[in-house]
Amino acid sequence: MSILAVGDVFVDRDDPATAFHSARDVLRTGDVVFGNCEGVFSDDIQRAPSAGSTLTAPAANAAPLAKAGFDIMSLANNHSLDGGHAALLSMRRTLADLDIATVGAGANLAEATAPGYLERNGTRLAFLAFSSVFPYGYEARPGVPGLAPLRAHTRYTPLDLNVWNPGMAPVVSTEPLVEDQKAFIDSITKARAKADIVVASFHWGDSTVPFSLTDHERRTARLAIDNGADVVVGHHHHMLRGVEFYSGKPIFYGLGHYVFDLPNLAERLARDGYLGVGRPEEMAAWARKFGEFMIRPREGYPLLPFHPDSRLTGAAVIHIAPSGRISAGFLPAIINPANEPMHVSADSDEGRRVVAYLERCCTTEQLPTRLVAPRPDSGLPTSCIEFVSTSTD
Structure with missing residues (x-):
């Protein structure tokens, strides 16, 4: 049995039916097939007061997701409440009507944190979705709709404790909120008791730089596996991140985005006042922070205003053998100017670009992982690249 997982998905274009024409x-x-639904599909939009740049589209734009083959999607991300509570709940109904299950958001905290279950060929799978990146107020509460939160406090420590150096960039570390961590452990414990395979997904990380992993991502991934997850998948960064194994279980730290439409950027930023638009000092601060990775219009890519590295994408592929052995691979893709992921073989020229980027992701963060051609007993498709642990632990 195989699971395919992709990163951020949102369809907002003149002809939504074209979104997955090449990838279907x-x-x-x-x-x-699992993905992160990075926005709101609803005809009942009431902008959330704390929203940044909103991602909303008509409910009809969700139809291509079903035609592409998505079975279950995460709603735990920093845009899922952009349209307000009613829009979130109507989107859940829209996706359910399309036979797409959802996890990570609901009418209250219990519903948002509940696992979602699917059965394939006699194997029961559980999916969980939690978000660590979102505007204030997007979190679900006992009687309030929202997403499943997994927050952490951030601590800033001077790089050198023996030197006065005001203004120098600090060391950043995090400490999880106890109540969120408890809710997550309770949820994954329930999933483990009822399922053969447990997949935990997280919206997390620093999208302002490439390759980087925070201590929150590493700690949370291990926490998930220690409490019963078989696979961990992450998203939010817009660019791919590395892969490693922990206790023999794969962690895909960041799957980038897959089909993520962000049209009319200049008008959108002006409307929402996002990234400091209209306030020169704030705009300059954002530009210093993001540098070349600043979200801005990119020539030839009207729907994808991100750094060229974001055009390297693909789908994680997890093969589960009858014995329970899990193999992890990646099906590379290149996003074209029409913002469609074009899948390529890992041994093609374009496929090697994606593989080289993934290798750099692993090397930069010192992840003990090697990328190889699929081994004969892996069960993975020959067009993908396989991840193999080099750890001696």
């Missing part, structure tokens, strides 16, 4: 055949090779 690849996605349909998975027994289960």
